[in-house]
Amino acid sequence: MTSTEAKLKERVKELTCLYEVTSIIVNSDYDQLETSLEAILYCLKRGWQFDDDAEAHLVADNYEVQTEDFDLDRVILTSDIKIFNKVDGRITVGYPKKKYDLEDFLIEEQTLLDNISLAVGNLFERKQIRDNEVATRRQMERTDRLHILGEITAGIAHELNTPLANILGFAELLQEKVKNEENVRDLQKIMDNAIFCREIVKKLMFFACEMPQEMSVVELIPSVENVLKLLRPQLRAKNIKLVKDFDETEFELKADTVQLTQVLFNLIMNAAYYSPQGGNIRIIITEKGQHIRLQISDEGAGIDPEIAEKVFEPFFTTKPIGNGSGLGLSVVHGIISGHRGTITHAPNNPKGTVFTIDFPKL
Template sequence: MITAEEKLNERIKELTCLYEVTSIIVNCDYNQIEDALKGILQCLKKAWRFTNDAQVIMVTDQYNLSTAPITEEVISLKSSIRVFNKKIGRIKVSYPARKYQASAFLEEESKLLKNVCMEVGNLLERKQIKDNEDIIRKKMERADRLGILGEITAGIAHELNTPLANILGFSELLKSKLEDDSQASKDLDKIINSTIFSREVVKKLMFFACEMPQQMSLVNINPIISHAINLMDPIFKKNKVVPELRFNADDIYLRADSIQLTQVIFNLVLNAIYFSPVRSKIEIQVTDKEDSVVIYIKDQGPGINPKTKDKIFEPFYSTKPVGEGSGLGLSVVHGIVKSHKGTIKYTANKPKGTIFALNFPKQ
């Protein structure tokens, strides 16, 4: 039997608990929300009638917290935590079964637990809203940066085109007049090759900046992809890597820009060749589905480092040594796929390597 004085003490503990929980939530730092939740559990523990024996556990889809580990059979009082009207977990207050029965819990304690669960749900709702706002803000900031970068790169590309064309033209003209000087001819070959490489970088800049006009038409992509792979045959042989090209249908039609599609295949397969070990295989699989066409490019290289996975589609980011990559290949691929209203994703290949999956909707 509970005396009037005991009842009053319990009400004071419950009101103190609600006050402390409200204070924790009001002053909560969303970056340290786990500490706030631990504090709420401690407040609950102190509010219970038999404080020393009470154990409080919170289990949600993100958190698993407790005031102490449960090592014996217990009796419990539970209440659900809801976020946007969806049950995502619960808080449970327990006593050791060897000392207490279910009647040890008070009706007021059940109401208190429900109120605290409601407050915790409201806190997690606000955190989720803030997290979503942060994601949207970062996306907008990134879009702004890419827009400005696109304008800058378009201007750079146009400015570089003319001098590069002059360097290439005059170098080839000079080479034709120095056929007897083998050393000078070799030096000019280096200039010509470097100019061609630079011109390709400029072309990628223009793709990235969306300055290359897109010519969309319904095309059979099988011969386009086959031709692209055949053109890379010398590179496959030089690197001792074996290509394996498969189509699930003789003719696969897609509304696409054939030149840009070739660019996508070139960039992804050349990347795969670069990172593939000797005597490994690169699979290019083209699958015709009801509403889309999916192209898989699978290599057996070292895979993508988890630390850099969020950067691989960023322009000018490259894991290759200086001078061996412009850092534009994957950003160009991403831009072309996006302009075709498609998606590009990557997963780990087994036992090792990377799989790029390009999904193009049939329009």
């Protein structure tokens, strides 16, 4: 074969490789991206001059794939993968060092590799844009759902307040007139349950942001320390270690002291409940732009992705019957919304859950 024919054959291989890679990228399933990346590497292998000995490797955006016989004992060509103009990985093609050196690569092969790295980077960019759109849509749907729930809940709470007040008031009047001890005990049970129901109504109103607030300047660290003192027996019972990651900086915010305490109490109590014996609870307070960020993490089993969007809904709970009403996190969400803040949750590393609250600065 003449030199011209050999060069022409190599150009055809390179163009075929580029075409195949482009076709793979166009038809990629973002949910099965690893399969597409592996197919791209085998296209690269076939596009090289000595394709029987060429092997390829790709690492980017938490993915790492390679052809079957790739190893580190190779002379290589490499090209960076850029995602939104930042280097996030690379593609490598190599020959065995015992048989080849750098001069055995063609100049056109480096150009081909650079073009494919650019195409793969664009693929990752489109995937990230898609993922962000999906996450944003889910967040908007969840916000709308919580808003509707809040309106319904506020209506129910207002409707229940009057009959509960009547039950409690008439029970108190009867208790003053009744002399029979057994009847007095029964009336006390009625009053206790009415008071319990009234507390649930209060929690519903917290969720719906209907409770009046007494806002003042509050120092966050002393508030956290006070709640930790209250919960010390529960933490000690499970031998839980507290890791506090904040300095002596005065983190001040405008808040209702009682409501802020309720938020801290609920979140730390939840972390303790789901923590294993001898586990760690980490509390981090930092400044993030125009917000004060509070993070509370545990080392429990974590939140199942299937229920991740439901945790702030009222009456939803994963605790056994009798251990929780399912109002704790919904109340927390309502209070934080009333303080113009946000709350999110994410998996902890290596296990557990991290709740992140952003409060606006003064």
